Amino acid sequence: xxxxxxxxxxxxxxxxxxxxxxxxxxxxxxxxxxxxxxxxxxxxxxxxxxxxxxxxxxxxxxxxxxxxxxxxxxxxxxxxxxxxxxxxxxxxxxxxxxxxxxxxxxxxxxxxxxxxxxxxxxxxxxxxxxxxxxxxxxxxxxxxxxxxxxxxxxxxxxxxxxxxxxxxxxxxxxxxxxxxxxxxxxxxxxxxxxxxxxxxxxxxxxxxxxxxxxxxxxxxxxxxxxxxxxxxxxxxxxxxxxxxxxxxxxxxxxxxxxxxxxxxxxxxxxxxxxxxxxxxxxxxxxxxxxxxxxxxxxxxxxxxxxxxxxxxxxxxxxxxxxxxxxxxxxxxxxxxxxxxxxxxxxxxxxxxxxxxxxxxxxxxxxxxxxxxxxxxxxxxxxxxxxxxxxxxxxxxxxxxxxxxxxxxxxxxxxxxxxxxxxxxxxxx
Numbered sequence: 001x002x003x004x005x006x007x008x009x010x011x012x013x014x015x016x017x018x019x020x021x022x023x024x025x026x027x028x029x030x031x032x033x034x035x036x037x038x039x040x041x042x043x044x045x046x047x048x049x050x051x052x053x054x055x056x057x058x059x060x061x062x063x064x065x066x067x068x069x070x071x072x073x074x075x076x077x078x079x080x081x082x083x084x085x086x087x088x089x090x091x092x093x094x095x096x097x098x099x100x101x102x103x104x105x106x107x108x109x110x111x112x113x114x115x116x117x118x119x120x121x122x123x124x125x126x127x128x129x130x131x132x133x134x135x136x137x138x139x140x141x142x143x144x145x146x147x148x149x150x151x152x153x154x155x156x157x158x159x160x161x162x163x164x165x166x167x168x169x170x171x172x173x174x175x176x177x178x179x180x181x182x183x184x185x186x187x188x189x190x191x192x193x194x195x196x197x198x199x200x201x202x203x204x205x206x207x208x209x210x211x212x213x214x215x216x217x218x219x220x221x222x223x224x225x226x227x228x229x230x231x232x233x234x235x236x237x238x239x240x241x242x243x244x245x246x247x248x249x250x251x252x253x254x255x256x257x258x259x260x261x262x263x264x265x266x267x268x269x270x271x272x273x274x275x276x277x278x279x280x281x282x283x284x285x286x287x288x289x290x291x292x293x294x295x296x297x298x299x300x301x302x303x304x305x306x307x308x309x310x311x312x313x314x315x316x317x318x319x320x321x322x323x324x325x326x327x328x329x330x331x332x333x334x335x336x337x338x339x340x341x342x343x344x345x346x347x348x349x350x351x352x353x354x355x356x357x358x359x360x361x362x363x364x365x366x367x368x369x370x371x372x373x374x375x376x377x378x379x380x381x382x383x384x385x386x387x388x389x390x391x392x393x394x395x396x397x398x399x400x401x402x403x404x405x406x407x408x409x410x411x412x413x414x415x416x417x418x419x420x421x422x423x424x425x426x427x428x
Contacts, residue, residue, distance in 0.1 A: 033140060034263070035147040039097045041137035042108050045115055046091040048130045052118070053083035055126045065123035079121060086114055097148060105141065105148035112138040158237045165234040172197035172223040176209075183216025184209055201227025262287050262307075267327050269313035269343040270334030271297045274359050274380065278333060279306065289322045314342040316350060324351050332374070333359040341365075341372055348373030 057080045068076070090111040096104025115134035119127035154162075176184065177193035186209035187193055196209040200223050211217045265287035268275060271294060282288045283306060290301055291313040301308040311318030313332075324330065330347045332340040340358050347356055356376075358369045363379040370377050 033143065035097070035100070035144050038137065038141050038144050038147075039094055041133065041140060042090060042094040042097060042112070045112060045130065045133045045137050046087050046094060048133050049083055049090060049115055049118075050087035052124075052127055052130045053080050053087060056080035056083065056122060056124070059124075063122045063124075065119065065121045067117065067120040068123070071121065079118075083118055086111060086118075090115070100148045100150045101152055102148055102150060103152050105145060108141055109138065112141065155237075158234075161230070161234040161237045165230040168201070168223075168226040168230040169194075169197060172201065172227055175219050175223070179213075179216050179219060183211055183213040183219070185212055186210060197223055197227060200224055201231060203228060262289065262323050263326050264328040265289055265323065265326070267291060267319070267322055267324055267330045267347070269319075269330060269332045269347065270336075270339060271301075272334040272336075272359075274333040278331060286328070289327075291318055291322050314339060314346050316346055319346055319350055324354065327351070327354055330354055330356045331358070332356065332369075335361055337361050337365040337369070341369060344369060344374050345372050 063071075063076055063079060071079070090108065093104045093107040093111055097108060112134045115130060116138065119131040173190065173193045176187055176196050177190055180187040180193065184196070187196055192209065199206055200220060203224070211220050266282055266289070268278065268282075268288060268290045271290060271292040275290070279288060279290070288306065290297075290306060290308045291311055292298060292301075292308065293310060293312050295310065298308050298310045309318060309322050311321065313319070313334075324347060330344075330351075332343045332347075334340055334343075337360055340360075344356055344358055347354065356374045358374040358377050360366045360369055360377050360379045361381070363382045366377045366379050366382075
């Protein structure tokens with residue numbers, strides 16, 4: 001009977017270790033069908049579209065695909081150039097997907113749909129890869145719609161500059177078309193008018209469309225002034241912030257491109273005495289983002305390939321940039337309990353469900369950090385004090401392990417919050 005009982009216990013132990021009631025997938029498809037894959041496929045389709053367009057330019061531009069009949073007369077010449085334009089536009093949308101922009105998602109879906117249609121117009125063997133790539137990327141982009149949820153955050157100046165530029169193009173196109181019969185040679189259609197405005201506003205001026213009346217000349221001067229001015233202002237308002245961001249990333253002050261696609265990562269708010277061993281524990285098991293305003297710390301962490309954002313960890317904007325909505329946990333462990341309190345308040349205000357763990361430098365502040373939203377508060381001073389006391393009073397010869405952590409440390413840790421509360425009550 002004793003042998004049967006022993007075998008039963010052994011079988012139960014083996015079953016607990018090796019038998020799983022839930023299904024374990026052979027391949028975790030989610031890891032290969034997430035937002036990252038969507039971005040990569042969109043970029044790959046953009047490259048394929050560019051290569052396909054180059055192959056069309058090097059051949060006869062007469063196409064016999066099943067949808068070629070839908071092209072207006074003379075538009076067959078535009079197909080290769082339109083595919084090149086599609087490649088550049090899709091590449092831009094792929095960059096927008098890296099920032100999880102909703103508008104980039106809509107543009108990507110539209111561009112991929114057009115990429116699927118192109119082979120049905122051209123019917124060339126070189127279009128097969130473009131068709132397959134676009135057909136694979138399109139449903140994947142639709143499936144990951146929820147991941148691209150950020151609005152395009154433009155300043156009032158950027159919005160005004162873009163509106164002014166578009167208005168200048170409309171003004172020039174409509175005006176040139178209206179004056180086509182009495183004021184211009186070489187303008188007959190709306191496309192001619194748009195072409196004239198673009199080459200005039202960019203100061204290229206091929207000379208194939210020229211003003212022939214005084215009114216048309218004055219109108220052309222206004223197009224040059226408004227078109228060139230609005231183009232310079234609009235492009236500057238968009239390019240300069242992008243350059244500043246990239247320069248900042250190059251010097252280790254921000255890694256927005258790395259942050260935009262992180263999921264289930266851990267945010268470490270601030271940097272203090274506990275942060276270094278904390279990072280040693282976390283970086284090997286999960287993605288970590290450190291938010292700190294200290295430039296020296298930022299540079300040092302960046303040299304170690306630790307994702308770091310140079311910003312105030314108590315600011316809502318910094319937490320949003322660090323992806324707190326998608327984070328699996330938040331740690332506030334600086335040497336300043338006041339800053340930790342503000343960081344916990346900001347984190348809890350943005351994400352009400354994320355797990356927040358804080359370290360209280362002063363054990364009297366444990367209760368306060370819990371009240372502002374921390375799920376668990378660790379007091380290093382309490383842990384060390386109890387450890388010293390137990391080491392002194394230990395008469396059984398219990399020794400710590402190699403790391404200096406005794407067997408009863410887990411029990412001590414579980415009682416930290418209670419001890420902090422008791423100390424708070426005693427102080428009161």
